Every structure is written in structure tokens, then in C-alpha cells.
Amino acid sequence: MGVIHRFTGDETAYDWEGVTDKAYQDGDVKGATKKILMGPAEESLNFRMRYFRLEPGGHSRLEQHPHEHGVFMLHGRALVRHGDEEVELGPRDVIFIPGNELHQLRTVGDAPMGFICVVPAH
Amino acid sequence: MGVIHRFTGDETAYDWEGVTDKAYQDGDVKGATKKILMGPAEESLNFRMRYFRLEPGGHSRLEQHPHEHGVFMLHGRALVRHGDEEVELGPRDVIFIPGNELHQLRTVGDAPMGFICVVPAH
Numbered sequence: 020m021g022v023i024h025r026f027t028g029d030e031t032a033y034d035w036e037g038v039t040d041k042a043y044q045d046g047d048v049k050g051a052t053k054k055i056l057m058g059p060a061e062e063s064l065n066f067r068m069r070y071f072r073l074e075p076g077g078h079s080r081l082e083q084h085p086h087e088h089g090v091f092m093l094h095g096r097a098l099v100r101h102g103d104e105e106v107e108l109g110p111r112d113v114i115f116i117p118g119n120e121l122h123q124l125r126t127v128g129d130a131p132m133g134f135i136c137v138v139p140a141h
Numbered sequence: 142m143g144v145i146h147r148f149t150g151d152e153t154a155y156d157w158e159g160v161t162d163k164a165y166q167d168g169d170v171k172g173a174t175k176k177i178l179m180g181p182a183e184e185s186l187n188f189r190m191r192y193f194r195l196e197p198g199g200h201s202r203l204e205q206h207p208h209e210h211g212v213f214m215l216h217g218r219a220l221v222r223h224g225d226e227e228v229e230l231g232p233r234d235v236i237f238i239p240g241n242e243l244h245q246l247r248t249v250g251d252a253p254m255g256f257i258c259v260v261p262a263h
Binding site: 020021022023024025026028033035056057061062063064065066068086087089091099101102104106108109110111112113114115116117118120122135137139 | 142143144145146147148150155157178179183184185186187188190208209211213221223224226228230231232233234235236237238239240242244257259261
């Protein structure tokens, strides 16, 4: 059966029914919240869809790994490092980050920043 | 290198730089537009991220296939059939549709409806 999570959040802090926060303190991470919208609980076999919210001043870990990322910006503004480049992105912009590319997302400005990040399940 | 598509659309018709419409007339489809945000052109190896826009009165094909769908609603309202159930969803609601489940999305009301749909690459 399909699994539905209804939106219950607001413009700066997205939330959904039946979705709980996951721990996201992986090394040098600051001011970040992670929610898994589609993953093992939904019996997704091929990919995972996660929501990340980064506070003003927050950032993800600068990381590099074999799996690719599909990022869809939802709210706020982000400074995204990918490889040797940096780019500022806003709502509804998308970036595909291939495997093994160094990357990091930082909040720009005074509003929290949030995005969807899709990854392979394995 | 990361591949960026900047948002250039409006509230009822999303669009992005570097993304073209794809043909989407697969049998009994009505009033639908498809854009591939992440796929072969972006060298995505594991998943594809597509945007679908359905006009008022539009619908996708009633279909059933082995691959799973991750749907994130963006704008408008949808009546989603999944298996023997029907549910109405609005912006930011999500539904995971497992493989082999019969499904169809229809626009509800007078505004176009749009959503992200993630599928495995293979």
C-alpha cells in the first residue's frame, strides 16, 4: 500500500504526519535537522527522500562519498559547495551532485534553509 | 561536476533553466507535461527526478509496474488512486507508491497541479 505523509509544518520548518526527526550530528554539522520522508519505514527499495532543515548559521558536513545526491531547494537560501565551485541557490532550484564530488550546504541569511535530498537506498 | 537547474517558473507552471519538456502522451494521459530534472542528461546513475504538471481536468495514466514512485506535491490539489484507495493531497504532502501498486493522479479543482516524482534509474 502507498504510504502518505501529510504536510503539517510552516514556511520555515516543514513537518509531516508520521515522520520523526532523525539524529543528524555527523561530525562537523551545525544547526541541522533531518527527517526521512521515504526510506526503510516506507519500504522504499531503491531510493530515500529526506528533508533537511538548516538554521541560520548552520551547515552540513563537508563530505565526499560514492553515492549521488538529488537536491531540490524548498525554503530559504543556500550556499552550496560542489567540487571547487560555490553557488547560491534559492527555493525550487535543483542541483544534482554526482558520486565522489566534495560538497557542503550552508544557510545564507537570517531565515532557516530547507531542502529535499534524494539518495540511493544502497 | 554538479548540475544546477535554476527555477524560472511561476506558482502554477514550474520551469527551470536547462530543462526541456519531454513528450508525455503514454496511452490514456490527459493534459500533462513532463520535465526531467535529474536523469541521463545529469548523469544520474541511480534515480530520476521528474516534474509533472497536470492541467485542470488532467490525469496521468492508470498504471501498474514493478518500479516504485516517490511523489512530493508542489502545487494544486490531486486525487491519487493507489491500490483500492483514493486520497486527496495538497502542496508538500508526500506519497510513496510501492512497486506493482495500481496508481493514477488526477487534478482536483480549477488550478493546475504539479508534483515531483522520483523513480529508480533502472
